[in-house]
Amino acid sequence: MGKEPSSATEPAEPFEPSGRGSPMEQAASAAGSLARAAPSKVASTQTRSGKTATPARVERPLDVLHDVRLTVQVVLGEITVPLRELLGYEVGQVVGLDRQAGTPAEVVVNGRPMFRGEIVVADDEYAVRITELINSEPG
Numbered sequence: 147m148g149k150e151p152s153s154a155t156e157p158a159e160p161f162e163p164s165g166r167g168s169p170m171e172q173a174a175s176a177a178g179s180l181a182r183a184a185p186s187k188v189a190s191t192q193t194r195s196g197k198t199a200t201p202a203r204v205e206r207p208l209d210v211l212h213d214v215r216l217t218v219q220v221v222l223g224e225i226t227v228p229l230r231e232l233l234g235y236e237v238g239q240v241v242g243l244d245r246q247a248g249t250p251a252e253v254v255v256n257g258r259p260m261f262r263g264e265i266v267v268a269d270d271e272y273a274v275r276i277t278e279l280i281n282s283e284p285g
Contacts, residue, residue, distance in 0.1 A: 216255050216256050217255070217256055217257075218253065218254070218255050219253070219254045220251050220252070220253055220254075220263075220265075220274050221251060221252040221253075221254055222243060222245065222251050222265070223243025223244045223245035223249075224243060224244055225241070225242065225243055225244055250262040250263055250264055250277060250278065251263060251264070251265055251274060252280075253274055253276065259280045260279070260280055261274075261276045261277075261278060261279055261280060262276075262277055262278040262280060263275050263276045263277050263278070264277055
């Protein structure tokens with residue numbers, strides 16, 4: 147039989163976040179670096195006509211990111227107060243925010259606003275029903 151084709155891969159450069167692009171773009175770039183670093187283990191086979199057939203790759207490059215943990219915060223509102231006022235806060239004091247009741251909360255992922263949604267109660271816990279995707283593209 148014929149010789150199996152060799153799979154030559156170049157070593158991938160280590161991923162270093164550039165600070166440019168969205169977190170998803172940076173994650174995709176990291177996944178691409180990881181995918182290039184691991185050579186494919188897909189074997190070639192020969193068909194009856196003698197041609198070499200290589201099955202499609204089963205793995206997906208972004209699969210390596212599925213277990214990455216992200217910080218998710220839900221922002222109901224915010225205010226800026228002088229330190230003097232903050233030091234005067236007491237237990238039971240009501241602090242007003244910059245949003246009216248019923249205004250969608252902002253869902254922030256790793257410091258970047260990603261969604262807006264309404265606050266709901268699910269199984270006796272607060273939750274957020276996503277109502278809008280925020281376009282976080284720079285520019």
